[in-house]
Amino acid sequence: MEGKKKMSKHIQPYKGTISRNYAKKQIFKTIIGYLLFYATWVVLSIWLIYFFEAPFPSDWLLWIIFYSVVIPFIVLLLSTIWYFYRYVNMFSYEILESDIVIQHGVFNRIRATIPHSRIQNINITNGVFDRMFKIFTVKVETAGSAAAAAGAKGGVVRPEGYIPGLIEPNIIEEKIKERLIKYSAIPSGLDDKIFKPEELAFDNFISYILSKMREGEHLKTTIKEKRENVNMTAAVLAEKVGVPVQTINYLEEGKYNPSLALAYKIAEVLKCKIEDLFKMA
Amino acid sequence: MKFKKKITSRIKQFREGLDLSQLELAKLVGVSRQTIYYLERGSYNPSLTISFKISEILEKPIDKIFYQEPVIKDILEGKSLAELKEVAEAAGISLEKLASLSEIDDEELTSSFNESLLVKIAIELGMEFEDLFEKEVEN
Numbered sequence: 465m466e467g468k469k470k471m472s473k474h475i476q477p478y479k480g481t482i483s484r485n486y487a488k489k490q491i492f493k494t495i496i497g498y499l500l501f502y503a504t505w506v507v508l509s510i511w512l513i514y515f516f517e518a519p520f521p522s523d524w525l526l527w528i529i530f531y532s533v534v535i536p537f538i539v540l541l542l543s544t545i546w547y548f549y550r551y552v553n554m555f556s557y558e559i560l561e562s563d564i565v566i567q568h569g570v571f572n573r574i575r576a577t578i579p580h581s582r583i584q585n586i587n588i589t590n591g592v593f594d595r596m597f598k599i600f601t602v603k604v605e606t607a608g609s610a611a612a613a614a615g616a617k618g619g620v621v622r623p624e625g626y627i628p629g630l631i632e633p634n635i636i637e638e639k640i641k642e643r644l645i646k647y648s649a650i651p652s653g654l655d656d657k658i659f660k661p662e663e664l665a666f667d668n669f670i671s672y673i674l675s676k677m678r679e680g681e682h683l684k685t686t687i688k689e690k691r692e693n694v695n696m697t698a699a700v701l702a703e704k705v706g707v708p709v710q711t712i713n714y715l716e717e718g719k720y721n722p723s724l725a726l727a728y729k730i731a732e733v734l735k736c737k738i739e740d741l742f743k744m745a
Numbered sequence: 746m747k748f749k750k751k752i753t754s755r756i757k758q759f760r761e762g763l764d765l766s767q768l769e770l771a772k773l774v775g776v777s778r779q780t781i782y783y784l785e786r787g788s789y790n791p792s793l794t795i796s797f798k799i800s801e802i803l804e805k806p807i808d809k810i811f812y813q814e815p816v817i818k819d820i821l822e823g824k825s826l827a828e829l830k831e832v833a834e835a836a837g838i839s840l841e842k843l844a845s846l847s848e849i850d851d852e853e854l855t856s857s858f859n860e861s862l863l864v865k866i867a868i869e870l871g872m873e874f875e876d877l878f879e880k881e882v883e884n
Contacts, residue, residue, distance in 0.1 A: 683794060723790045724811055725752055738807045744797045 478559040478639045485597040486629025487548035493593055494544045502533055557627050559639045564604060564625055578625050580643050582606040588633045600633040601626070604640070684743045688716045690734045705729040746855045746863065747879040748815035755810055757785045759803040774798045817877045818847040820870055832869040836862065854878075 509529070512518070521529070550570050558565045563579045587603040594600060604625025630636065691701055698716070702709040705726065714720035715730075722730075724738075731738050760770050760781075767785075771778045776795060783789035784799075791799075791811075800807045821829065821844065833843040842857075843866070849857070864874045 721792045721794050723792055724796045724807075725790045727793045727796075728750075728752070728811075728813055738793075738796075742793055742797070744794065744801075 477561070478635075480557055480559075480630075480636070482552055482555050482627065482629035483599055483631050484549070484552055484629075485599045485631070487545075487552045489593050489597040489599065489629070490548040490551075491541070491544050492596070495541065498537055498540060502537070505533065552629065555627075555629075557636075559636070559643065561643065564640065566625060566627065576625070578604060578606055580640070583625075583640065586637050586640060588637065598631065599628070600630045601628045602630055602633050602636050603627075683718055683721060684745050685715060685718060686741055686743075687712070687730060687734070690736060690741065694734070696734075701730070701733060704733045746858065746860065747851045748817060748854060749875070749877050749879050750813040751787070751816050751819075752790060752811050753787050753814050754784055755812070756781065756799065756803070759805055759810060760785075763803065770799075770802065773802050815847070815877075817870075820872070820877070821847045824870075832866070835869045836865045838862070838866075 513521075547570055551568070554570060554573075555566075555568045557567070562581075563577050564583075566576045566578070568574055568576075584605050587605065589601045589603065590599075591601070602625070604627070606625070627636065687701075691698065698712045699709045702712045705712075706729070707726065711720065711722075711726075715722060727738050727742060731741050734741065756770075760767070765773075767781045768778050771781045774781070774795060775798070780789065780791075780795075784791055796807050796811060800810055803810060824832070829843060830840055833840045836843070846854075846858075846866070860874075860880075863878050867874045867877050870877070
């Protein structure tokens with residue numbers, strides 16, 4: 465006998481990485497931010513000098529101001545480049561059978577697992593900078609993230625599933641949806657939970673229902689031929705075995721799985737063996 | 746007239762011959778262990794497909810595994826000789842004739858016993874006529 469068939473085909477895990485364009489975008493943003501800060505600082509200084517009619521700073525003061533801006537800028541730029549390229553290299557996400565696993569972090573490695581069952585929606589955003597670098601950000605929102613956001617103190621609160629720098633975000637959305645459909649169709653592992661423990665009271669009931677559902681179609685019967693060979697009508701056969709004539713009709717159409725006792729009675733009336741009368745298809 | 750029959754199974758014997766436990770057989774057939782237990786006790790009338798599966802696994806034809814036996818045979822075999830003598834006497838027949846009920850087939854039953862006698866015998870055995878015999882349906 466073959467084992468119980470898996471109710472759905474196995475879905476291959478999907479593993480993905482993010483684009484380097486994400487690092488470029490972040491570096492670009494940092495430069496813009498720093499330049500804005502620098503420009504503000506310069507404009508403010510010039511305005512202050514004119515406002516207070518102060519003497520224009522001497523050469524050495526200008527150099528100090530220049531280096532105090534430029535050196536940190538270069539240091540910041542280099543570390544930003546290093547940080548974001550490393551971030552992209554270290555980032556990975558995996559869409560598994562029952563959850564999404566996101567691993568990221570440059571200094572501290574963080575591994576976030578989001579069960580599909582907790583996913584509430586999937587947001588795909590494509591901001592101004594994203595558009596410049598042709599990337600998308602996917603946010604997987606879960607039932608718990610609102611509470612997490614409310615509880616967080618300061619800093620940027622990100623949804624649990626944050627996957628930046630995707631060139632084709634639709635793939636992820638499709639993969640997750642594919643699994644969500646499967647998840648909602650068959651509660652995970654339900655067949656094991658119900659059918660495996662032998663002592664569950666439900667067992668008899670379910671296996672009975674399932675067997676009834678599957679059975680009829682596997683039976684081929686020659687009742688009709690045997691009955692017509694001896695010129696017996698369905699009604700007479702029904703009366704002889706003590707069942708309604710509909711039962712005989714259903715049996716002959718192969719829509720009904722009789723009890724062994726009924727099969728014996730019919731075999732007796734038609735004077736043949738059960739195996740001659742019925743065959744498992 | 747016909748004997749009322751019940752299905753008795755030799756599942757246990759064949760299963761043990763194949764070195765299978767109730768649980769293993771149940772898994773192979775795709776039913777619960779309880780089903781096999783009840784089948785072995787003979788207190789469950791299986792569906793034909795389950796019977797086919799069991800016959801396939803035990804590699805025996807269905808009528809070797811599940812055989813029909815007149816209900817009366819079991820009852821007569823369960824009585825002591827003294828009890829049988831009493832029943833025969835009360836029904837007004839010889840002990841041999843009473844004992845023959847556990848060997849004859851439906852045709853012989855119809856030819857050598859009449860209904861009123863069978864009703865009497867059934868009552869003496871502490872049963873109803875319908876528990877032990879069936880009336881033939883007229884064509």
